[in-house]
Amino acid sequence: MRVRKVLLRVAVAISVAGMLVACASAEPERSPDTADVAAESLATPAETEAADVEATPSAEPTPTPSPTPAxxxxxxxxxxxxxxxxxxxxxxxxxxxxxxxxxxxxxxxxxxxxxxxxxxxxxxxxxxxxxxxxxxxxxxxxxxxxxKSAPTRQCDPNYSGCVPIASDVDCAGGSGNGPAYVSGPVRVIGSDIYDLDRDGDGTACD
Missing domain, CATH: 2.20.230.10 (Resuscitation-promoting factor rpfb.)
Known part of the structure; x- marks a missing residue:
């Protein structure tokens, strides 16, 4: 009985080992060269695009020419x-x-x-x-x-006509010796200081 169990365990172990070997032999081997080529093919477009971007200069806008003034x-x-x-x-x-x-x-x-x-x-x-x-x-x-204007003649206020103011006045054409003279008639309105109204009628040198 014990020998049978041991044999059964050995058989199971051999069966499992065979299955593992079969799986290992069925998996295809990965070629390192193919993987590297695939990696390189995936990396190359990105690197190329980056290189193109760096190499291409940025385009500047063309200035619009100003119109020539008339x-x-x-x-x-x-x-x-x-x-x-x-x-x-x-x-x-x-x-x-x-x-x-x-x-x-x-x-x-x-x-x-x-x-x-x-x-x-x-x-x-x-x-x-x-x-x-x-x-x-x-x-x-x-x-x-x-x-030139003539000098202003000063008149004695005792007579209505302009009898000059002087040390003495006589009637013109008379016998008096002046130094001043007056042509009459002249009315006496104040005091006859020059004694021109000899007849006392109020009018001198008449």
Missing amino acids: VEVKTVTATQKIPFKRTTVKDSTLAEGTRKVRTKGVAGVKTLTYEVTYTGGKETGRKLLSQAVTKQPVTEVTAVGTK
Whole structure:
């Protein structure tokens, strides 16, 4: 009985060992060269793409050329004021120190012609071609008076006419010796200090 069990165990062990050997012989051997080639074939496209990316320079955008601004040349005229001059003249009919404008000053006009260059609608150059006086200025004339005024005559308030104030006054054409004289008639409105109303009727030198 014991011998049978031992034989049975041996038989099972031999059977299992045979199955293992059969499985091992059935598995195909891996060729190292084939695996390396497969690995290389898988790695090559990625490396090649990386190399191409590094070798290809980045493309820069092409700048758009700016349009050339239009150039235009025109003839332009402009006017400019010419200041008038001033002068003075002496006038003996005006009182001394008096000023009066005889002729009013008027500014003249000068016309200038330019050649103007415009670039893109803006002025970029200007050249003077000609200039001419189209209106002559008028000189302003001012008269200055030179006439000396007569001295103011002082009159005695005792008489209605202008009897001069002096050390003595006599009627003109009489026998008195002055030094001052008055032509009558003159009314006495105060005191007859010069004794001109000899008849006492209120009127002197009549």
